[in-house]
Amino acid sequence: ARIGAENILRGAGGETHQGAGGEVPVLTTQQGTPVADDQNSLKAGPRGPTLLEDFHFREKIFHFDHERIPERVVHARGYGAHGFFELTESLSDVTRADVLQRPGERVPAFVRFSTVAGSKGSFDLARDVRGFAVKLYTKEGNWDIVGNNIPVFFIQDAIKFPDVIHSVKPEPDREFPQAQSAHDNFWDFISLSPESINMALWTMSDRALPRSFRFMEGFGVHTFRLVNAAGQSRFVKFHWKPKMGLQSVVWNEAVKINGADPDFHRRDLWNAIGSGNFPEWELGVQLFDDDFADSFDFDVLDATKLIPEELVPVRRVGRLVLDRVVDNFFAETEQVAFCTQNIVPGVDFTNDLLLQGRNFSYLDTQIKRLGGPNFTHIPINAPKCPFHHFQQDGHMAMHNPKGRANYEPNSWGGAQGGPREDAARGFTTFPAQEGGAKTRVRSELFGDHYSQARQFYLSQTTIEQVHIQQAFTFELSKVETLAIRQRMVGHLIHVDQGLAAAVAQGLGLDGLPEAPAPARPVLDGLPPSPALSILKN
């Protein structure tokens, strides 16, 4: 408030001017031309009309007119912060990734948390999955772990992503409901896609109403590979474990908080970091080999399944600390571009059908969202290690090749010749054996849609189970089509009879509907996983 206060001037119409002087810089146009009057446009006489000649006025308005960029097609509402990742235990036995070699070493990090379904202006405490996207600026380039706070996903194959997202977003004719999964289209899709039942259980649980971003777990969801210097590969699942544990609010609180403070989560993160309570997570890895993967009843490439932590314990190998808020929300949080294909040597993909699709989708959407192929030139997206390539031109190009060469091989030596490849240090793909006839058929190992949903439900404490019953009852009560309600309750019979009965009663259904025939037998007696219950943590 002090700045400029000593320089207050009054214009002819009584309007306030704050003049430059002392530490207050001169206002300029984008071209750097000093501005004498920012209160009045140039006019032909004191009563106008406004003159087209007023380049300052035109520049100011035209720039304002172009301030908006498309919001993300999903995860539009988000909040980010800076920090660092520090390795606490070397993983050099299983990966050559430089960032996972030397305990004690830190790299900068940027994290964006988000809801999935709501628009950029929606509220924080919607019942929804939360995005947990991490960018690690390593010495070997940017490594993005673009995860969620739930370890499984709605669909197995990326070709279904537009469908699941269309179904959860506002319906195309009426453009509601906003930021709510409580409507016919969503539950119609879910009830017709049994692969989504496990995720549906998770999203009806307390996990979908986090107390704050600081009390959330994060999961890379997919099975990735780690590859060591000898070229050996292990499968890996990535986890972020919050130092403060898990906490959720209950639905009654969420509804009130959304009304009173739609910015509840972003305010919490801003205030926590501002007051020195830096949120912290441990990086955990679940490592397993091909034999172990083959021993499961389900396919580890199926993103609707998790690997139970009692079968493969989570090894904690690092910590992620968020200690700095952004200087500018748009420049950093809105323009940051995460992508699952941003990996480093020593990390690799698997054939997970969802991951393969994501690797295409993020870059594609970001080229549109951020206005062309040069969004890696935006500081938040640029690597913090040296980088050299021959990509050039395009809108907003900031780093064109230097010197004569913009191709290789070339005959120009030294600086003129530009960068060269390096077989030893460069990224090499793990030479997994692939083959088989082209087909759209999905492996039958992807066919058990209920066992893990059942395991999840049974792992919950009684009150958490009641919350799940109430969430299904509330959400399905917003569904107008009786057949969709019945179809959903039919699926729940395979998860747990008591759950199905409670929801059927809550909805006033006339008894239990018929359960659909499961594609594979529902496994009983899976160990309830203590790691899944929030209250036991």
Ligand code: HEM
């Ligand atoms: C955005 C996670 C599946 C397409 C995001 C974001 C997260 C995320 C965290 C927000 C990134 C940010 O903060 O900027 C996930 C997870 C998935 C999944 C964990 C499944 C395991 C998919 C699939 C597709 C997809 C299957 C498409 C085939 C997108 C797109 C964006 C996005 C287009 C917007 C990116 C942008 O505009 O910057 N996802 N997603 N996602 N996701 Fe996914």
